[in-house]
Amino acid sequence: MEDEAELYLVTSPYSFGGFSVSRDRSPFSILGIPLDMTSSFRSGYRTAPLSVRLAAQNLEYFSLRFGVDVEDFLYVDEGDVILPQDSIMKALEVVRKVSGKFLSNGRIPIFLGGEHTLTVGTVRAAVDVYGKDLCVLVFDAHADLRVEYGGSRYSHACTVSRVMELLGKDSIFLAGVRAVSKAEYERLRSEGIKHLTARSMRRAGIKQVASSLHEFLGSCSRVYLSVDMDVFDPAFAPGVATPEPEGLSPYEFFEVLYEVMNKKFIALDVTEVTPPYDPSMITSMLAARVVLEFMAGIYSSQRAS
Ligand SMILES: [Mn+2]
Incomplete structure (x- = not known):
C-alpha cells in the first residue's frame, strides 16, 4: 500500500477507541472521510470522524449480541482522507481512489463520514474492484432519490440516484425510509425500487424484515452496507444534519443487523453524524456502536464457517 493513495491520508490525533493494530493482524481498516460540502440544512460533519473515534473510547468492545470480543482482532485506524474543498466531484474522485486502494488490497473498510454523498465515491470504488455483482443495503430516513438537488447532481439528496445509475435498481435496498418528496415516492413505486419504510418495518417485526432482506441479499455475492x-x-441520534421523527430504535436496527450479517459484507459507511448538534455525544456513541457491531457480526460469521 506504499503508493499515491496514501498521500491523501492524514493521521488522526485519536485512533478509533484509542486502538490501531498492524494490517496483518486485522482485516478491518477504519477511514475517516470528513466530507462536508452539500448539506441543505445544517452542517458540521467534518469533525464527525474525530467525534466517533473519541466516543468509541468509552464503549465496551465485547458484543453480547454476537458473543464476540472486538478487542480480539481490532482494526487499523488509517486516518482521514484529505479532500479537495472546491469541488464535490473532485472530492468524490479522491474518495473513490483512496477507498479503492483499501478494497483492492482485500481490506474490509469502514468509512466514517462525513455526509452521505461519500457513498457515491466508495460504491464506485467497490464496483471498480469487485464488479457489479454487489448489493447496496442503505439504512436512511430519506430515499435520496432526487435526480438533482439545488442545482447539483452530487447533493446528499441524490446519493441513491447516483448509486442506482451505477448498479441498477435491483441491487439497491432502502430501509428505514420515512421522509420522501411526492416525486421520490412515485419513483419508488413506479420503478419498483426495493424499500421498507420505518413504519412498515415496525409493523412487520424483526423476523419479517430480516426475511425480506435475506431475499434481497441472496441475489448478489457481496454486500455494501451504508x-x-x-x-x-432523533431521540437516539439527535446530532444529524436532517433529523426526521419516527425513526428506528437502536434495538430494531441492531436486531435486523444481527439477523442479516454474513460473510458477504465487504464494507460499511456510517454517515451524517453532525457533532455541533450532538452535545451529549450520544449520536457519536451510537455511530461507534454501529461500527463495533458490524465488525463483531463479520467476525462471528467467519468464525461460524
Ligand atoms: Mn438521510
Whole structure:
C-alpha cells in the first residue's frame, strides 16, 4: 500500500477507541472521510470522524449480541482522507481512489463520514474492484432519490440516484425510509425500487424484515452496507444534519443487523453524524456502536464457517 493513495491520508490525533493494530493482524481498516460540502440544512460533519473515534473510547468492545470480543482482532485506524474543498466531484474522485486502494488490497473498510454523498465515491470504488455483482443495503430516513438537488447532481439528496445509475435498481435496498418528496415516492413505486419504510418495518417485526432482506441479499455475492445515522429516531441520534421523527430504535436496527450479517459484507459507511448538534455525544456513541457491531457480526460469521 506504499503508493499515491496514501498521500491523501492524514493521521488522526485519536485512533478509533484509542486502538490501531498492524494490517496483518486485522482485516478491518477504519477511514475517516470528513466530507462536508452539500448539506441543505445544517452542517458540521467534518469533525464527525474525530467525534466517533473519541466516543468509541468509552464503549465496551465485547458484543453480547454476537458473543464476540472486538478487542480480539481490532482494526487499523488509517486516518482521514484529505479532500479537495472546491469541488464535490473532485472530492468524490479522491474518495473513490483512496477507498479503492483499501478494497483492492482485500481490506474490509469502514468509512466514517462525513455526509452521505461519500457513498457515491466508495460504491464506485467497490464496483471498480469487485464488479457489479454487489448489493447496496442503505439504512436512511430519506430515499435520496432526487435526480438533482439545488442545482447539483452530487447533493446528499441524490446519493441513491447516483448509486442506482451505477448498479441498477435491483441491487439497491432502502430501509428505514420515512421522509420522501411526492416525486421520490412515485419513483419508488413506479420503478419498483426495493424499500421498507420505518413504519412498515415496525409493523412487520424483526423476523419479517430480516426475511425480506435475506431475499434481497441472496441475489448478489457481496454486500455494501451504508448507514445514514438519521435512520435512527432523533431521540437516539439527535446530532444529524436532517433529523426526521419516527425513526428506528437502536434495538430494531441492531436486531435486523444481527439477523442479516454474513460473510458477504465487504464494507460499511456510517454517515451524517453532525457533532455541533450532538452535545451529549450520544449520536457519536451510537455511530461507534454501529461500527463495533458490524465488525463483531463479520467476525462471528467467519468464525461460524
Ligand atoms: Mn438521510
